[in-house]
Amino acid sequence: MADPMKIRANVVGDSTEVKVLMNHEMETGQRKDAQGKIIPGWFIQNVKVTHNDKVVLDAQWGPAVAKNPFLSFKFKGGAKGEKVRITWTDNRNDTRTDEATIA
Amino acid sequence: MKDMHPRKLAAGVVVAVLGVTIGVALAQTSTVDEIAKYREALQDGNPAELWEARGEEMWTKPRGPKQVSFARCDLGMGPGVVKGAYAHLPRYFADARRVMDLETRLVWCMVNEQGMSEADATKTTFGGPGRRSDIEALAAYVSGQSRGVKIDVALDEPHVRDMYQLGEKMFFFRGGTHDFACATCHGDDGKRIRLQDLPNLTTVEGARKAYSTWPAYRVSQGELRTFQWRLNDCFRQQRFPDLVFGSDASIALTAYLAGRANGASFDAPAIKR
């Protein structure tokens, strides 16, 4: 199973700033191993961020997103103690959901 | 008259070379500035945190044949105490009768407290794609608990002092097929390999800046790397024989560099190109 994300959600003015690091190889499918065989692509394709069941960011990624991805953005509203939930799904159908409390 | 020509030629060459050098230097300054911006942009969101989180979880979980956590592992500040421990390593451990750095001590705890074999404990000292290193995760967690703590290696302790002095000798010892020493690359100011500035580890500032920023997330490898890895890779680049993980040679060099960095505020795990 995939490792947890590291999520930070902080109130900044009247917005919530979300910063997340994800554990993922983000293998491009273009590289070769020592034997010259192509290493199959393995990467996160979808990332969904929700706050109070409302989607605040919905992303589609290709293999050109860097290994152990980082993402930062802000949405209006959000109060201390409320939750931000992030789900990613990769091209092998592996998925991971983590939550953070807004601080 | 005849011997004037080469001299004139030489003077011309000197002028030309000077011109080129200044031009290159200017170009390099802007490049260096831009690379500094690149490094700055990476500071926000260091994937090393993912290793720290994994290491923290590992620290409290029962492991090995004896199903014992690291709660009894003494890093020098008492059983299970992590806060500030890295800033005082390497240090002498009476129970092992050896000076140890963090990685060596972690292996010692895995073997002597958790009941693992030495081979199992050191199976993956450095991780790679598909093979994660527990030691790297644990080192990330433990070292992160010394962030902001002043590096304070006990150089007045006789065993540590011996290791420091041995490390100093090794640092200047030339060998291998290229007749290289650590000091060949790290003994003068302003040395570079391509765009990478090489720290002068013989100065206090150089040693402090370098030692206080390892372990580090290596962007080029997508891995968290320990100081043992740093030394190991320097040995490879020097074309020295493999540096054995946890060997006295590796600990002596660590003691020397950590000791030179004494007084610096520890600031790792860092992120580096």
Added chain:
Amino acid sequence: MDKKRREVLKAGGGMTLLMLLAAAGWLRPGDVRAADWNKAAFDTKTMDETMKALGGGTPVPSNDIAFFSTPDIAENGAVVPIGITSKVPKTESIAILVEKNPNMLAATFDIPAGTEPSLSTRIKMGQTSNVYALVKADGKYYVASKEIKVTLGGCGG
């Protein structure tokens, strides 16, 4: 125009069918996810192809799109920080494209109302290239670009 309209209709129709199938329980979750991921767009190699796959026309250059915390030189192409802010009113999505990568599209971000049209992430670049910030706003596409040089790293520490 007609052709484009047909394509949009076709794509729209396909989506509806997939959603119906999913609702009826005829598709496994993976198939539904596949529909959420625009494979055609991520396979493209030129801006024209990407725009076609996204269902848009030629994007209009815009000074209302800016890069922030994005260096001119990346010490390592494996991790290139990219920050994009759009001041184009009604920004609906932001995409990152790299001209000289094997596939042009790196990522797309749908920005719902209430989310600031500003984000930062990190991408891979195979070589020095133009990077495009593509913004969809009120149904139209806008673009800004920036060249990022990629150097090769040696040993560092």
